[in-house]
Amino acid sequence: MMATVFDYKPGSLVTFRNRPWVVLPSEDPELMLLKPLGGSDEEITGIYLPLLDNPHELRHYDFVKPSANDLGNFSSAKLLYNAAQLTFRNAAGPFRCLGKISFRPRPYQMVPLIMALKQDTTRLLIADDVGVGKTIEALLIAKELYERREINSFAVVCPPHLCDQWQDELKDKFGIEAVIIRSGTASSLERQIKTHENIFRAFPFQVISIDYIKSGNKRQVFVDHCPKLIIVDEVHTCARPAGANDSQQQRYHLLHLIAKKPNQHLVLLTATPHSGKQEEFQSLLGLLNPEFENMDLLHSSQEERKKIAGYFIQRRRGDVQNWLDEETRFPVRISIERDYEISENYAAVFNDILEYAREIVRKNHSNTHSQRYAYWEALALLRGVMSSPAAGVSMLTRKTQNILTRKAQKEKTTEREDEPDSRLDVKAVAERVIDIDFSYDDNLPLSVLDNGEAIRESEAKQLLGYAKRLQALYSIEHDHKAKEALLLIKNFLNKGFKPFVFCRYIQTTN
Numbered sequence: 060m061m062a063t064v065f066d067y068k069p070g071s072l073v074t075f076r077n078r079p080w081v082v083l084p085s086e087d088p089e090l091m092l093l094k095p096l097g098g099s100d101e102e103i104t105g106i107y108l109p110l111l112d113n114p115h116e117l118r119h120y121d122f123v124k125p126s127a128n129d130l131g132n133f134s135s136a137k138l139l140y141n142a143a144q145l146t147f148r149n150a151a152g153p154f155r156c157l158g159k160i161s162f163r164p165r166p167y168q169m170v171p172l173i174m175a176l177k178q179d180t181t182r183l184l185i186a187d188d189v190g191v192g193k194t195i196e197a198l199l200i201a202k203e204l205y206e207r208r209e210i211n212s213f214a215v216v217c218p219p220h221l222c223d224q225w226q227d228e229l230k231d232k233f234g235i236e237a238v239i240i241r242s243g244t245a246s247s248l249e250r251q252i253k254t255h256e257n258i259f260r261a262f263p264f265q266v267i268s269i270d271y272i273k274s275g276n277k278r279q280v281f282v283d284h285c286p287k288l289i290i291v292d293e294v295h296t297c298a299r300p301a302g303a304n305d306s307q308q309q310r311y312h313l314l315h316l317i318a319k320k321p322n323q324h325l326v327l328l329t330a331t332p333h334s335g336k337q338e339e340f341q342s343l344l345g346l347l348n349p350e351f352e353n354m355d356l357l358h359s360s361q362e363e364r365k366k367i368a369g370y371f372i373q374r375r376r377g378d379v380q381n382w383l384d385e386e387t388r389f390p391v392r393i394s395i396e397r398d399y400e401i402s403e404n405y406a407a408v409f410n411d412i413l414e415y416a417r418e419i420v421r422k423n424h425s426n427t428h429s430q431r432y433a434y435w436e437a438l439a440l441l442r443g444v445m446s447s448p449a450a451g452v453s454m455l456t457r458k459t460q461n462i463l464t465r466k467a468q469k470e471k472t473t474e475r476e477d478e479p480d481s482r483l484d485v486k487a488v489a490e491r492v493i494d495i496d497f498s499y500d501d502n503l504p505l506s507v508l509d510n511g512e513a514i515r516e517s518e519a520k521q522l523l524g525y526a527k528r529l530q531a532l533y534s535i536e537h538d539h540k541a542k543e544a545l546l547l548i549k550n551f552l553n554k555g556f557k558p559f560v561f562c563r564y565i566q567t568t569n
Contacts, residue, residue: 419437
């Protein structure tokens with residue numbers, strides 16, 4: 060009996076209990092491992108040979124020979140042929156994921172995957188240029204770790220407006236059905252799970268809005284129950300501001316807590332890792348390895364730089380355009396500026412707001428920090444007004460509310476008004492006012508002017524007057540920039556292009 064059974068070598072096809080199986084390698088000579096044809100690894104079954112009552116139940120299996128009735132069309136045969144080729148690719152190299160993706164990665168996109176597999180715990184900052192393929196590189200790492208059974212789930216953490224894009228990439232290129240977890244979807248997902256289950260554990264593949272989990276009790280719940288692999292997109296928005304502590308930037312605080320977990324795989328993605336502020340860049344490196352955060356990079360030794368190179372990769376398009384005798388053609392960027400004539404009514408309200416901006420800059424300020432605040436505030440206000448009437452109205456309204464709030468606070472406090480807040484690094488805040496306000500969470504700038512002068516209620520009425528005048532300019536008839544933009548977009552659409560429109564402010568986008 061034993062001799063008959065062992066005629067089936069690994070790779071042989073057998074039928075057992077009326078189901079076809081493939082024989083897998085087994086380290087125990089008395090244990091035969093079988094995997095059902097078309098089944099998953101979770102269905103692998105073991106047969107303990109000494110207890111096999113009827114050895115004839117285990118028989119050789121062969122596919123049923125096709126007949127003339129099975130003939131199909133050419134397109135179906137071609138599809139089957141291509142699918143078989145894709146499936147067999149995983150046997151031609153060391154990577155298990157290649158046979159289960161719907162595209163052929165370019166050679167340079169395999170470099171981050173090789174770097175990740177060299178590490179016991181994956182910690183990578185991928186800072187490749189736009190268009191090089193950071194999304195592909197990160198998901199190749201996730202897919203390979205999943206196929207190797209080193210992880211059984213992973214989460215992509217990104218800004219809310221990128222959630223749908225990540226979900227589509229996972230489905231189209233990797234065949235992974237991921238759920239989106241953000242404020243608009245969390246309730247419906249929680250209704251799909253049992254009472255004792257946690258939303259971050261119930262779904263193996265997740266795309267999560269970082270703003271949904273960055274604060275409150277959700278942050279700690281996610282930190283405690285997050286998957287073993289976390290991919291963070293646009294991680295430059297999570298850098299710790301200069302002069303701030305670990306908890307003053309909520310996004311950084313979230314990643315800092317995750318990075319402290321032992322054996323936590325972490326892949327960070329950004330096209331702009333260095334904003335020019337060394338401390339912020341090193342705060343991101345510190346998420347990969349705590350010793351990198353305080354390292355003097357400018358005067359580091361060759362050994363230290365070599366160590367960082369194991370965690371950090373950055374390529375420009377020119378670096379990979381010709382890689383290993385393969386040419387990659389990137390789109391050529393053509394930059395064109397288009398002029399437009401501002402409408403008479405729009406010009407009138409803009410000129411009045413421009414004069415107001417000049418006044419707040421010309422005022423006698425108690426210190427240079429206050430003067431710098433005033434300059435950034437005036438610049439932000441003018442940019443918002445010229446972006447669109449809606450952005451201008453939102454900015455003027457928020458500035459009015461801020462003025463009235465500060466007026467109420469000044470009436471209650473007995474502190475010296477010209478004394479800066481001791482809790483803040485004033486110089487650092489002044490340098491980052493425009494960056495923080497313009498880039499984080501699509502927020503419009505708040506007023507940061509606090510020069511100790513009496514804030515008049517008439518100023519608030521003046522700003523509300525500007526806002527009402529801008530509200531009357533919402534139509535295309537008055538907003539000539541939007542009118543010109545629509546003509547350009549229609550022209551692109553008529554030529555068969557699929558244009559993207561980028562705006563500084565979310566109000567303009569809407």
